[in-house]
Amino acid sequence: MKKKLKEHIEKIIPLTEDEFLIISSYFVFEKYQKNEFLIKQGKSADHCYFVVTGLLKLFYDDKDGKQHIISFAMEDWWESDFAAYFSKTKANMSLQCIEDISVFSLSLESYHKLCTKIPKMERFFLQKSISGQIASQNRILSFLTSNAKERYEQLLKQYPLLFQRVPKTLLASYLGVSRETLSRLSS
Template identity: 50%
Template sequence: MHPLRTHIERITPLTDQEFSYILGHFEEKKLRKHQYLVQAGTYDRFDNWVLGGCLKAFYTDQEGKDHILQFAAEDWWIADYQAYFNQTPATINIDCMEDCQLLQLSVHKREKICSEMHKMEHFFRKKVTSGYIALQQRILSLLTHNPRGRYEEFLRLYPNLSSRIPKKYIAAYLGVSRETLSRLYNEN
């Protein structure tokens, strides 16, 4: 079964015909390691479902320091959602930490399939609801945990990512210094 179909069917069953119709709204995109998918200041026309590879979404502050908003590996979605849904210039960058293969969905086509197919409206409501809950947990983690607590939570939530992502990026995701993260790694 196509991995996107497996992904959607975790929430709602589809017929062959329905999946084929849905897939027709996506475009394939391949990027090499270090290439940018989205650059701050440009338009982010697509939501991206990751078929293979690993990406990071990050904000570069006025001092040139990067802060990581999100990682995405297989089976995840990634975009500058503010820019995507409001059709405003992106404020974050998204680049590839590995060679990547993506399936891209424009906001126009997303709204079209949601409007045509109640079950796709349902699918995206469920996906974004899960995302909302995960972001609330991350905010609580940022507000309440010290660096050790944040790191342990990251390991618990994303056991497969921690070996795949350079430590400096995990530090920038957790909002801790690289030195602090190295110390925590060595203690584990």
């Protein structure tokens, strides 16, 4: 499993074996079952996660108990409530397994130690953060410029595999439409 983490990091920065030994010592490999929570809204969010296998959802429960999906996370993605993680505040979102999953988790303390010990990891995290910011900018743009049907088609084109793995109810929540509207769009 560590091999997957190494390959993933090496897509951005070259690593010696010794460097990777140090890096991997800060990560903890964990498995969670379908429906388990990694982060719960209102609790602390002490870790960020690199997804090795499986699928998760990052979502917000509003005061009426309605679930709003901010993003899905699958293989090779990093996920957390980053505001809560970096500022040590209570999570404003939950992170829950849609499938059985395996992840490498990284505590904030380990994150800081890792960046001090192997400074070029900051370049790696910077690259990941920029990609995340670009994806978010595009999602904002799609909310401003596209109707539900267009957002559905964009998602289908960008992540075709997601449609086989994610229940329709969750897709509707991600797109910000009702389950009935989604049925009309996908028929």
